[in-house]
Amino acid sequence: MNYIFYFLIIVSIIAGAANGKLDEVINGILSGAELSVKVAFSLIGIMAFWLGMMKIAEKCGLVEFISKIIKPITRILFNEIPENSPAIGDIAMSFSANALGLTNAATPIGIKAMEELQQHNKDKKSASNAMCMFLAMNTAGFQLIPATVIAVLVGIGYKNPTSIIAPTLLVTTIAFVSAIILAKIFQKIWKPQENGGDE
Amino acid sequence: MFHSVMNIISLWTLPVILIIILTMGLIKRVPIYEVFTDGAKEGFKVSVNIIPYLVAIIVAISMLRASGIIEFIGGICAPLFLKFNIPVDVTPIMIVRSLSGSAALGIFSDIAHSLGAENYATTLSAVMVGSSETTFYVLAVYFGAVGISKLRYAVLVGILADIIGIIAAITVCNAMFG
Incomplete structure (x- = not known):
């Protein structure tokens, strides 16, 4: 992550200077910082709501039931x-x-899952294999119905907006399965001890 | 018909889940109000904890987007992409979709409104945006929430899966709509 962070910022400054957009890049710092806090604060309410609901689901055995199925x-x-x-x-x-497609619920519940995974993690600063697998599943963005995209298509009068559901599902499944396979492969070759640095 | 069924499903998913959770809770004699508020207490803490990680990633990406490099890379790649029947307008989406969900959706909206419903670029970008998740945001939020800074291979897997997703989207759309 150190290198990524360095790379993103340095490249932005150099490219911004080359494009004569350095002032916009500098403004980007302010707007980005503002946006981060806005995102975090807008999460508070919905995060509280779903964490509350999850607690009920846990206490009444619903979570256990679903975990048995899968x-x-x-x-x-x-x-x-x-x-x-x-x-x-x-x-x-x-x-x-x-x-x-309940993105609002997925983030709080996902964070809760991360906290549980952290309890099984030996090195609290470094991601465990299970965490990387869970993140791989999440970044692939598996979704049955892409509601937001369909809404835009309906808005422009697309002839059959739901026709994109099948191809989208196929693509997201391919990405999802590849992410899982990749995570399994990397877990074998990228051992935490040998890694030393970070990424 | 199919369309309206879809609408009903997306409208009712959330309410049905709430009904199931709350009803199950009452049946099992869980004090749902107390348990809810107890669980909800964590919400503030978690949201505030992720702020430093969000600032790091969102500021960096916001700077990158302002620098104009995304358009620059898009311009370089465009001739190559045309060979694979990828419209020029779609290139920014391919680069942005792992970095910023709102930006990807914004570009998609632009394409949809300016090129219209009949255009192949609209369909391709719809599939690309619909099948993706903002990899860097997810990584920052999830790992940030538990204070992990060594992500190991998680970033690489996320990016590789995104690239596979893009290739899959192009292949599938070419076969179905191209």
Whole structure:
């Protein structure tokens, strides 16, 4: 992450200077910082709501029920996490929320899953294999119905907006499965001890 | 018909989930109000905890977008992409979609409104935006929330999966709509 952070900022400054847009790049710092706080603050309410709902779902056994259903899959993907860990239930719930397009719910629940995974993590500063797998699943953005995109298409009078559901689902599934396979491969070759630096 | 069924599904997903959670809670005699507020307490803490990580990534990306380099790379790649039947207008989306969800959606909106419903670029960019998640935002928020700064191979996997997704989108759209 150190290199990425360095690279993004230095490249922006050099490219901005070359394009004569240095002033815009400088303004970008301010607008970016403002936006970050706006994003974080807009999360507070919805985060509280879904964390509250999740707690009820946990207490009444719903989370446990869902994690039992997907156990065969999670056992393979998250073999380092004990089967009865609450992390498995949270991962299952977060994945369901993502798939259903409930982005607002997916983030709080996903963070909760990360906190559970952190409890099983030996090195608290470094990502565990299970975390990388969970992130791989999330960054691939598996979603059954791309509601926002369809809304835009409806807005411009696209002849059959729902016709993009099938190709989108196919593409997102390909990306999702590749992400999982890649995470499994990298987990074998990119051991935490040998890594030393960070990424 | 199919369209209206879809609308009903997307409208009712959330309410049905809430009904299930709350009803199950009452049946199992969970004090739902107390448990809800107890769980919700965490919301503020978590949101504030991720601010430093959000600032780092959002500021860096905001600077990058302002620098004009994305258009520059798009311009270089455009002749190559044309060979694969990828419209020039779609190139910025391919670069931006891993960095900023709102930017990708904005560009998609622009393409949709300016090129119209009949254009292939509209369809391709719809599939690209619909099938992606903002990789860098997700990485920053999720790892930031638990204070992890060594991401190991997570970034690489995210980017590779995004590239595979882009190639898949182009291939599928070419086959279905091209």
